[in-house]
Amino acid sequence: STVEMKDLFGKNVDYSFxxxxxxxxxIPIEATVRDAQYETEAILDEYFYHPNTAPFLxxxxxxxxxxxxxxxxYVKSCATAFHEGIYHAGGRSxxxxxxxxxxxxxxxxxxxxxARSVVLDADPSQGSLREPLLKIISVMRxxxxxxxxxxxxxxxxxxEDRIGQMAHEFASVFSFFLPEYTPDGVLTTASxxxxxxxxxxxxxxVSLLNGLFSMIKFGLGSCYDGFGKSxxxxxxxxxxxxxxASGILKYxxxxxxxxxxxxxxxxxxxxxxxxxxxxxxxxxxxxxxxxQESGLRIAQQLIITTPEFQTTNPTKLSEExxxxxxxxxxxxxxxxxxxxxxxxxxxxxxxxxxxxxxTPEEGKDDLFKQYLDVRQSVALQQHTLxxxxxxxxxxxVFGIHPNLPVLAKLYNEGSALFFANTGxxxxxxxxxxxxxxxxxxxxxxxTMQSAxxxxxxxxxxxxxxxxxxxxxxxxxxxFQTSTISTSSASIAxxxxxxxxxxxxxxxxxxxxxFNPVDEDQKISQEDMFSNIHALNNxxxxxxxxxxxxxxxxxIKSLVTNxxxxxxxxxxxxxxxxxxxxxxxxxxxxxxxxxxxxxRGVDRxxxxxxxxxxxxxSDVEENLVKRFTEVNSAIDAFTEEMKMNLLWNDTTxxxxxxxxxxxxxxxxxxxxxxxxxxxxMMGGSVDGMRxxxxxxxxxxxxxxxxxxxxxxxxxTSWDMVWNGIAEWFGVTGEDLNEVCPNxxxxxxxxxxxxxxxxx
Numbered sequence: 001s002t003v004e005m006k007d008l009f010g011k012n013v014d015y016s017f018x019x020x021x022x023x024x025x026x027i028p029i030e031a032t033v034r035d036a037q038y039e040t041e042a043i044l045d046e047y048f049y050h051p052n053t054a055p056f057l058x059x060x061x062x063x064x065x066x067x068x069x070x071x072x073x074y075v076k077s078c079a080t081a082f083h084e085g086i087y088h089a090g091g092r093s094x095x096x097x098x099x100x101x102x103x104x105x106x107x108x109x110x111x112x113x114x115a116r117s118v119v120l121d122a123d124p125s126q127g128s129l130r131e132p133l134l135k136i137i138s139v140m141r142x143x144x145x146x147x148x149x150x151x152x153x154x155x156x157x158x159x160e161d162r163i164g165q166m167a168h169e170f171a172s173v174f175s176f177f178l179p180e181y182t183p184d185g186v187l188t189t190a191s192x193x194x195x196x197x198x199x200x201x202x203x204x205x206v207s208l209l210n211g212l213f214s215m216i217k218f219g220l221g222s223c224y225d226g227f228g229k230s231x232x233x234x235x236x237x238x239x240x241x242x243x244x245a246s247g248i249l250k251y252x253x254x255x256x257x258x259x260x261x262x263x264x265x266x267x268x269x270x271x272x273x274x275x276x277x278x279x280x281x282x283x284x285x286x287x288x289x290x291x292q293e294s295g296l297r298i299a300q301q302l303i304i305t306t307p308e309f310q311t312t313n314p315t316k317l318s319e320e321x322x323x324x325x326x327x328x329x330x331x332x333x334x335x336x337x338x339x340x341x342x343x344x345x346x347x348x349x350x351x352x353x354x355x356x357x358x359t360p361e362e363g364k365d366d367l368f369k370q371y372l373d374v375r376q377s378v379a380l381q382q383h384t385l386x387x388x389x390x391x392x393x394x395x396x397v398f399g400i401h402p403n404l405p406v407l408a409k410l411y412n413e414g415s416a417l418f419f420a421n422t423g424x425x426x427x428x429x430x431x432x433x434x435x436x437x438x439x440x441x442x443x444x445x446x447t448m449q450s451a452x453x454x455x456x457x458x459x460x461x462x463x464x465x466x467x468x469x470x471x472x473x474x475x476x477x478x479f480q481t482s483t484i485s486t487s488s489a490s491i492a493x494x495x496x497x498x499x500x501x502x503x504x505x506x507x508x509x510x511x512x513x514f515n516p517v518d519e520d521q522k523i524s525q526e527d528m529f530s531n532i533h534a535l536n537n538x539x540x541x542x543x544x545x546x547x548x549x550x551x552x553x554x555i556k557s558l559v560t561n562x563x564x565x566x567x568x569x570x571x572x573x574x575x576x577x578x579x580x581x582x583x584x585x586x587x588x589x590x591x592x593x594x595x596x597x598x599r600g601v602d603r604x605x606x607x608x609x610x611x612x613x614x615x616x617s618d619v620e621e622n623l624v625k626r627f628t629e630v631n632s633a634i635d636a637f638t639e640e641m642k643m644n645l646l647w648n649d650t651t652x653x654x655x656x657x658x659x660x661x662x663x664x665x666x667x668x669x670x671x672x673x674x675x676x677x678x679x680m681m682g683g684s685v686d687g688m689r690x691x692x693x694x695x696x697x698x699x700x701x702x703x704x705x706x707x708x709x710x711x712x713x714x715t716s717w718d719m720v721w722n723g724i725a726e727w728f729g730v731t732g733e734d735l736n737e738v739c740p741n742x743x744x745x746x747x748x749x750x751x752x753x754x755x756x757x758x
Contacts, residue, residue, distance in 0.1 A: 054079035068128040074114045081108035127312035129196040132163040142268040143249040162207040164199035184494045188463040201505030202557040219245020270308040313544020320538040330600045331480040337604035339652040345614030347656040349676035358395035370698040378664045394696045403627035406635040416681035420694035423675040424451035425716035443672045449657040453492035455717045460740035467605040468495035473734045475500035485607040486585040508584035511565040571595040575640040582610045582633040590640045617667035647683035662709025675713030686758045718742045723751035
């Protein structure tokens, strides 16, 4: 909390102080300890008894127990059990009667009729995708995994990197996936969520299947992208010898009949959901094997690729073949690429771009002096900054963070610029009316990062992102486009269903080949793709949405994997990139751009991200690490682009959730804010400029300044992307599709291609 001081007449003065309950003695006396404990208990009680706590937790509990889109009645029933601490079902009562009783809450989740009724299997929106880790555990349990040495623990190696999930290995405080995540396709059309689909990208899908295939064929080890480490010696052979395994699947069918074996597998692996048609496909593959042992391994591999195993939806296959992604059509248009670089967590960008040399207004402090006073212990010293000139701004010279010398160099050579005080702005606003003018939920990671990626606050084209809509427009106008994320699937790349190609996801480590070709495992490769394709064929309109989502993404992933694996194997960079996360991602981007002719692409859109900017503590220590990584990565990337003569065809636009408070907190950190400073670079960028309006005052009471130094943006993302889209080939009314909210701003404030580029 912040206490604002007033004079005797009730007018605000320029003094305020935060957190009045925190005035405690530094001497560790009993009263100090008591007060600290009281305050901690008070804030915990505020969170625990907040009216949103019960439904917030219930939605997440229900999703984790297999229902991604629970009905409001289901959530209310769970929330009531949480509040009352008791749940009644089947003549029994569960819980202690106390508020927040988890026994009652969990009982309300698993015993509710929506969780148990088989009638709901007919509802295509019922159920969920299964979590990747649970799929692995399911195979190990149902196929009776047994360790070779009982004295050793079972080790599943680097699952968090390979499938996106491992116990105790959260990538961020938001867990493995977002509860409100919606993948492109039928779920977007139906306005439904599927949190687990956030991990359903090509690298993770291929890694999951390769690892499970390896466990089935070779046991738990390292053979052909297995999930374990080698525990023995010898070759990896698909002959049941398991020479290098630390454990194997010991399941043996209770019958020798192929029909009964497949039915038994269907019961164990899909709870009986496996369709009759898919049973027949798997049975035929089983019968065509050279012996029953080989046939069992083939059947196990095929069944884990089915939508019935991967989801809790029943599947209704149609008689039509699922269309494969189209082949390459070569283009003779000039090539261009846009890279959306996300600094995840909320970058403290007022320490990325700072005042330096400024002429003060009469009676006012120099802006750098204001910066020092407001930023206090997190302020950068003037002599450490890289100096850059600027026209038409409050300062003649600004400073760039000392760990971003490459960015300063690019700026000073005229191929980089900044947008000042920019952010998710839904309409012109200031400190007096920003709440009424904003439909975006401000200051929260998920909503503001989503707003920066979508740039569609009024949801005129629901479920789409700015790059995805640009892809739609360009595809419609005859361009050969591609959208690629080097992280997980991103809403920034999602367009309207059916208008353009879906995004591809390529991991920072490049491409792993699906089911690698080798003489030692040829038994499981013959007809493998054709069988997988048949098992994931087109579905009927009332088939499960989650099964359809799995099948459509699986087939696209496998076809794309094959094409890109061969391509990237023969495409290498000239420059050695750093091995950091961002360095590896930009290396993948550079290789894909270098191969654009072989890919038949004339417009590339990339989504690249780096985390670690949520600096509630030790902001400067963390910025030094993050900016050092950014600096070396963009240095290698720009050099590679120049060597490949692609620098003039490249635009890299940096984003973040928001900026951070100018005033630090008590832990040498800064907290969630709003408007910030962002850079754009490329060989055609008309650089060495700061566009928009850098705040002319930073102190309390200044225009557009909220509490603790949160700045209301004066430049919107719509203004920025209007000009980028024009440069990329979007014209006329199509700009309204790419930036649906651009009409909320004056045409004079929308940047054009001629203003941003040389």
